[in-house]
Amino acid sequence: MAGPAARDPRSIDAVLRHRGGNDRFRSSDDSVRLGDIVLRNRLVTSSSLLGYGVSNSAVVPYGMSPISTFVPLAEFGAVTTRTLTVEPREGHFTTRDDYVLRELPGLLKRYGTVLRGTDGGWLNAFGWCNVGIDAYLRHYYPRTRDQRVIISLGGFSAAEFATLVDRVNAAVPAGEIAAVELNVSCHNVNFDFTTILQDVLDEAVHRSNHPVILKLSPDYDYLHNARQAAAAGVSALTAINTVKALRLDPRTGTPWLANRYGGLSGRAIKPIGLRVVSELRESGVTLPIIATGGIRTMDDCREYFWAGADAVSLGSATWLASYPGYALAPLRALQVRRLLKAVRRYEPLQVGTAAPWR
Numbered sequence: 005m006a007g008p009a010a011r012d013p014r015s016i017d018a019v020l021r022h023r024g025g026n027d028r029f030r031s032s033d034d035s036v037r038l039g040d041i042v043l044r045n046r047l048v049t050s051s052s053l054l055g056y057g058v059s060n061s062a063v064v065p066y067g068m069s070p071i072s073t074f075v076p077l078a079e080f081g082a083v084t085t086r087t088l089t090v091e092p093r094e095g096h097f098t099t100r101d102d103y104v105l106r107e108l109p110g111l112l113k114r115y116g117t118v119l120r121g122t123d124g125g126w127l128n129a130f131g132w133c134n135v136g137i138d139a140y141l142r143h144y145y146p147r148t149r150d151q152r153v154i155i156s157l158g159g160f161s162a163a164e165f166a167t168l169v170d171r172v173n174a175a176v177p178a179g180e181i182a183a184v185e186l187n188v189s190c191h192n193v194n195f196d197f198t199t200i201l202q203d204v205l206d207e208a209v210h211r212s213n214h215p216v217i218l219k220l221s222p223d224y225d226y227l228h229n230a231r232q233a234a235a236a237g238v239s240a241l242t243a244i245n246t247v248k249a250l251r252l253d254p255r256t257g258t259p260w261l262a263n264r265y266g267g268l269s270g271r272a273i274k275p276i277g278l279r280v281v282s283e284l285r286e287s288g289v290t291l292p293i294i295a296t297g298g299i300r301t302m303d304d305c306r307e308y309f310w311a312g313a314d315a316v317s318l319g320s321a322t323w324l325a326s327y328p329g330y331a332l333a334p335l336r337a338l339q340v341r342r343l344l345k346a347v348r349r350y351e352p353l354q355v356g357t358a359a360p361w362r
């Protein structure tokens with residue numbers, strides 16, 4: 005087993021104490037520990053919704069939420085990157101994020117084939133389009149020095165996950181990021197991750213210099229997957245990834261998305277996320293849980309804390325709106341800032357005294 009400094013609880017104190025010139029080590033009263041994972045507070049952002057934490061274009065900040073202009077990302081407990089693969093992947097969309105204004109109409113048209121609003125939520129099938137781990141570590145990660153970062157990793161074999169973990173180990177000193185998150189639960193890359201999950205855990209977890217989070221799918225046997233994760237030495241769980249879903253044009257039967265199936269996110273899946281978190285606790289899972297699924301308000305967060313979550317994560321709510329709705333980004337950003345304040349003030353002991361799993 006690896007014994008990296010960041011995974012030794014004693015060294016977490018060192019991480020919290022260390023200040024130096026690097027804001028990644030910033031310690032504050034709001035800092036929370038989920039096992040060996042140190043977050044700045046209990047409100048993080050879910051994988052992909054804030055891209056890589058920075059954009060390459062000032063004109064069309066593709067991959068970045070409009071609210072990121074108005075909410076300092078360093079304020080979040082952590083920002084989880086888009087899922088990164090060993091090689092760059094076009095997926096069902098594009099790896100480019102340097103669009104200029106005249107390309108906007110074409111971009112929006114393609115966008116409509118990978119992301120649509122539906123039934124109180126959003127259906128997406130980006131298919132892991134991303135610049136690849138090397139480009140991320142070289143060109144994006146260094147520009148997010150003020151943020152607490154969770155790096156999301158995705159692959160189709162245990163060997164790919166091992167390579168990804170090795171690349172992060174080589175580029176990022178232990179303690180500099182909050183964790184790596186293994187995405188072995190995505191429905192729009194058309195792959196049955198249950199066939200590789202155990203191998204991925206066996207290969208990737210012990211070699212990571214950073215705490216490891218496993219992201220669970222509500223469509224898999226998540227109680228079993230959580231037990232596998234605990235046995236492999238995973239530090240925390242993220243619950244839930246999007247729910248596999250489909251919409252068709254009622255007149256023609258044509259699927260809305262180019263990939264036919266997509267992942268459902270947003271308000272529509274909050275009850276499912278709550279069910280999963282609650283069932284994990286009821287089944288005796290004691291790993292810290294970062295809950296994501298339809299969270300927008302402090303009441304949503306409270307529900308998830310009651311259900312058994314240790315931290316909460318904003319996904320669709322940080323970003324997705326109808327295009328006219330984007331004009332309201334400053335207002336939405338204000339709500340997010342208020343939510344951040346409320347989560348910081350939230351007293352988790354209130355949960356601990358009543359919750360049966362603690």
Ligand SMILES: Cc1cc2nc3c(=O)[nH]c(=O)nc-3n(C[C@H](O)[C@H](O)[C@H](O)COP(=O)(O)O)c2cc1C
Nearest residue numbers: 050051052087128187245269270296297298319320
């Ligand atoms: C447009 C979009 C892209 C996403 N991409 C990823 C991804 O690359 N990796 C991942 O683990 N989850 C991804 N997700 C899932 C989110 O991280 C989150 O788990 C899910 O959306 C549930 O939270 P929400 O209902 O608050 O959006 C994506 C979600 C959306 C809406």
